[in-house]
Amino acid sequence: xxxxxxxxxxxxxxxxxxxxxxxxxxxxxxxxxxxxxxxxxxxxxxxxxxxxxxxxxxxxxxxxxxxxxxxxxxxxxxxxxxxxxxxxxxxxxxxxxxxxxxxxxxxxxxxxxxxxxxxxxxxxxxxxxxxxxxxxxxxxxxxxxxxxxxxxxxxxxxxxxxxxxx
Amino acid sequence: xxxxxxxxxxxxxxxxxxxxxxxxxxxxxxxxxxxxxxxxxxxxxxxxxxxxxxxxxxxxxxxxxxxxxxxxxxxxxxxxxxxxxxxxxxxxxxxxxxxxxx
Numbered sequence: 001x002x003x004x005x006x007x008x009x010x011x012x013x014x015x016x017x018x019x020x021x022x023x024x025x026x027x028x029x030x031x032x033x034x035x036x037x038x039x040x041x042x043x044x045x046x047x048x049x050x051x052x053x054x055x056x057x058x059x060x061x062x063x064x065x066x067x068x069x070x071x072x073x074x075x076x077x078x079x080x081x082x083x084x085x086x087x088x089x090x091x092x093x094x095x096x097x098x099x100x101x102x103x104x105x106x107x108x109x110x111x112x113x114x115x116x117x118x119x120x121x122x123x124x125x126x127x128x129x130x131x132x133x134x135x136x137x138x139x140x141x142x143x144x145x146x147x148x149x150x151x152x153x154x155x156x157x158x159x160x161x162x163x164x165x166x
Numbered sequence: 167x168x169x170x171x172x173x174x175x176x177x178x179x180x181x182x183x184x185x186x187x188x189x190x191x192x193x194x195x196x197x198x199x200x201x202x203x204x205x206x207x208x209x210x211x212x213x214x215x216x217x218x219x220x221x222x223x224x225x226x227x228x229x230x231x232x233x234x235x236x237x238x239x240x241x242x243x244x245x246x247x248x249x250x251x252x253x254x255x256x257x258x259x260x261x262x263x264x265x266x267x268x
Contacts, residue, residue, distance in 0.1 A: 007169045011177045018181055021200050022188040034200055037181075041207050044174065048218040053210075053230050060234050065203065065241045072196050072245045076252040090193075097190030105183035112175040119171055120221035132224040133231070141228055148235045155239035163246035165253070 007047055014040035027073045034069065038062050052130045174215035181208035195248050195258045199241065206237050 013036055020033030038061040045054035126132070137145050181204055188201025210230045217226025252258050 004169055007173065011173070014177060015180050015184075018184045018204055021204065022184050022191070027194065027197060030197055030200055034203065037204065037207065041211065044177070044211060045214055047169075048174070048214045049222065050214045050218070050227055050230075053214060053227050053234075056231060056234055057210075060238055061203075061207075064238055068241055068245050069196060069200065069203075072199075072248060075249060076196065076258050077194065094191050097187055100190060101183045101187035104186050105179060108179035108182060109176060112172060112179055117171050117219070119219040122221065124222040126222060129222070129224065129227060133227055136224050136228050137231075144232060148232055152235055152239045155243050159242040159246040162243070163249050 003047070006043075010040050010043040010047065013037075014044065027077060028070075031066070031070050031073050035062060035066055038066065049125070049129070051128060052133050171215055171219040174211060178208040178211040178215070181205075181211070193259045193261050195251070195260045195263075196245075198260060199244055199248075203237065203241075206233060209233065 017033040017036035017040065021030045021037060024030045024033060038057060041061075042054045042057045045051075045057060185201045185204030185208065188204060189198050192198050192201065210233055213226040213230045213233070217223045220226075248258055251263060255263060
């Protein structure tokens with residue numbers, strides 16, 4: 001009962017703040033709504049017994065990506081600026097976008113609700129997943145792990161090079 | 167009704183369609199990036215949910231970690247490019263940026 005309540009609370013937080021990101025008229029409000037979306041996602045991960053991923057979500061998304069996005073918002077626009085498409089073309093684009101996303105939502109929901117998913121009957125409970133993730137990363141997924149490490153190094157060097165003032 | 171796999175899938179579907187709407191409807195490129203983050207998060211939620219309901223299969227968690235790493239790299243490069251575009255055009259509206267070089 002309590003589990004159900006917590007799940008619905010986090011689900012409502014995620015969906016409502018995602019709507020805030022998408023529909024809010026001011027960029028700063030969108031950025032702060034994104035904060036609540038990321039925290040709500042971390043809560044859902046904890047409910048799905050993915051503790052390590054939840055903490056990684058908070059550290060990388062909230063501590064890194066969101067800070068970068070807020071810096072981007074503050075460096076590139078007036079904080080009170082309004083960002084909604086205007087004019088006739090904007091209205092047409094908005095309508096087409098709304099129809100597209102509603103169609104996508106209907107297709108996805110129909111698929112998810114109509115398919116009989118093969119779930120395992122028994123629930124596995126482990127005290128923590130960190131041990132298994134570390135074991136997997138350094139045995140079966142060693143090559144992807146190193147490729148990701150080199151990729152993120154190259155990406156950050158490239159970002160620093162691109163963003164530098166001429 | 168007990169919380170099952172479909173509950174999480176419904177949340178992820180709604181998140182995905184909201185992200186699609188954010189990408190299509192915005193003209194500011196940073197808000198387009200935020201829509202992209204929503205889509206990546208919904209994919210991550212699917213990975214974790216399927217992993218849990220397949221008997222805590224750890225491979226979903228590893229895939230999610232790789233997605234998070236790639237999202238961090240993507241945001242860093244994208245914001246660097248956006249800052250450069252801002253220095254050149256003094257705005258970042260994706261509708262009006264139509265030159266790759268001068």
